[in-house]
Amino acid sequence: xxxxxxxxxxxxxxxxxxxxxxxxxxxxxxxxxxxxxxxxxxxxxxxxxxxxxxxxxxxxxxxxxxxxxxxxxxxxxxxxxxxxxxxxxxxxxxxxxxxxxxxxxxxxxxxxxxxxxxxxxxxxxxxxxxxxxxxxxxxxxxxxxxxxxxxxxxxxxxxxxxxxxxxxxxxxxxxxxxxxxxxxxxxxxxxxxxxxxxxxxxxxxxxxxxxxxxxxxxxxxxxxxxxxxxxxxxxxxxxxxxxxxxxxxxxxxxxxxxxxxxxxxxxxxxxxxxxxxxxxxxxxxxxxxxxxxxxxxxxxxxxxxxxxxxxxxxxxxxxxxxxxxxxxxxxxxxxxxxxxxxxxxxxxxxxxxxxxxxxxxxxxxxxxxxxxxxxxxxxxxxxxxxxxxxxxxxxxxxxxxxxxxxxxxxxxxxxxxxxxxxxxxxxxxxxxxxxxxxxxxxxxxxxxxxxxxxxxxxxxxxxxxxxxxxxxxxxxxxxxxxxxxxxxxxxxxxxxxxxxxxxxxxxxxxxxxxx
Numbered sequence: 446x447x448x449x450x451x452x453x454x455x456x457x458x459x460x461x462x463x464x465x466x467x468x469x470x471x472x473x474x475x476x477x478x479x480x481x482x483x484x485x486x487x488x489x490x491x492x493x494x495x496x497x498x499x500x501x502x503x504x505x506x507x508x509x510x511x512x513x514x515x516x517x518x519x520x521x522x523x524x525x526x527x528x529x530x531x532x533x534x535x536x537x538x539x540x541x542x543x544x545x546x547x548x549x550x551x552x553x554x555x556x557x558x559x560x561x562x563x564x565x566x567x568x569x570x571x572x573x574x575x576x577x578x579x580x581x582x583x584x585x586x587x588x589x590x591x592x593x594x595x596x597x598x599x600x601x602x603x604x605x606x607x608x609x610x611x612x613x614x615x616x617x618x619x620x621x622x623x624x625x626x627x628x629x630x631x632x633x634x635x636x637x638x639x640x641x642x643x644x645x646x647x648x649x650x651x652x653x654x655x656x657x658x659x660x661x662x663x664x665x666x667x668x669x670x671x672x673x674x675x676x677x678x679x680x681x682x683x684x685x686x687x688x689x690x691x692x693x694x695x696x697x698x699x700x701x702x703x704x705x706x707x708x709x710x711x712x713x714x715x716x717x718x719x720x721x722x723x724x725x726x727x728x729x730x731x732x733x734x735x736x737x738x739x740x741x742x743x744x745x746x747x748x749x750x751x752x753x754x755x756x757x758x759x760x761x762x763x764x765x766x767x768x769x770x771x772x773x774x775x776x777x778x779x780x781x782x783x784x785x786x787x788x789x790x791x792x793x794x795x796x797x798x799x800x801x802x803x804x805x806x807x808x809x810x811x812x813x814x815x816x817x818x819x820x821x822x823x824x825x826x827x828x829x830x831x832x833x834x835x836x837x838x839x840x841x842x843x844x845x846x847x848x849x850x851x852x853x854x855x856x857x858x859x860x861x862x863x864x865x866x867x868x869x870x871x872x873x874x875x876x877x878x879x880x881x882x883x884x885x886x887x888x889x890x891x892x893x894x895x896x897x898x899x900x901x902x903x904x905x906x907x908x909x910x911x912x913x914x915x916x917x918x919x920x921x922x923x924x925x926x927x928x929x930x931x932x933x934x935x936x937x938x939x940x941x942x943x944x945x946x947x948x949x950x951x952x953x954x955x956x957x958x959x960x
Contacts (some may be wrong), residue, residue, distance in 0.1 A: 481943065488674060492690060493512070494508055494842075495682065496680040513657055516645060516659050521549070523947065529867075544612075546604050546605065551601075572591075576589065591603055591605055608901045622641055624636070625643075656679045672957065676954050686710070688701070688706050691937075707719060707936060717934050725765050725930040730923065742923035746926055747787070747793070748790045774909060779917035794836050806837065812842050814844050854884060877893050879893075
């Protein structure tokens, strides 16, 4: 069943879907699309280049934390990047008549794996916990804009501070996960090592930095799912190593962003589900500290050589000449990257140093540790930025948890990162002053004004125009630069069925099965 909010909300969500469906290209067909009946059994092994920071529902909606959390908790709602529609999860519906007051209706008879009820009070408990400063939850940025009250065991009334027709996306990410209140209170600080949810799998073991093992939840509400008996999530940093493991049968599903691996997989008779995402492969620049100076950020922007990076690291793939592909309806001339200009960058760096005592500008670039591709990219960026006098760039690899912590806290100068996800509401999360993922601390009134319109309007043309305007000002602010438009591929052998893109690097494991 596809979820379509009623009355005025139906118009508002339709606006978001209309903009999205033309703003980002869709994914290919789910791997193993088959008319055969799904089969039960087996162990499904998935590999990615880094691991989750947390499986606590208050903090796991950060990057790859979505992976195991969707397995353990399920989600109140899901967003399908292929159909561009929201789908029900633990919630049967999420409806509104005015974009401010929403009604969340849960499925009946939901229970956590400890036997306690997953009801409206449990949802309220988890959202209240997100607001606790001790949790350091990124989702608190979203939760603070809402008020909620329990109407009955299956119903929660949610009121937004402002009209927000994009609110359903929060129930797929920041506010998606619901843990057992009894288990959270009983286990306290140990809860993160033994989480209790109502999702398709339960956590059995977690060897940090190596693998996480999850077993099938026999009481999952959506029987006969999940189809596999066990899910193993492996951390394998290097793309080549993951692909070799896939070919050797040691891995059943892997995520990769390089097209060459998807091409190799298809040439070898495997399946590749390719999904286009917002933004691309690049870096974010902080807007605090040294880089609060816009001219200095602009200088860095002028030094980046996209063509050199693409030719060296991603040969044969198209180079991103701006924030949006030219065939996107969100594309405009103002979304193009600034021209490369070493002389102009030198002048801006010299002026910055003259204003600030003359010292050399010493910056760091954080990358995910253990990735040869990102190491190569980092070295190229280092050489490009150090073409001017007085600017130094240090490369600092971080492991999965440290990387996620840096992203969440904004404790970086430059960090390799993408926007995340396929829904354009993610632009608000990353670039609005009040955005939940705005770790860089960007605060541009023109960006905020445009993104506010995307939430408040129900006119498709107005929403599309506002997204274009926001993107132009994001580019002008020199806060995010990438060289390759984001495409994520899920690779699997022919006998793995039901692999379907979900969120950014993830798939829904309860839908996968072996033929």
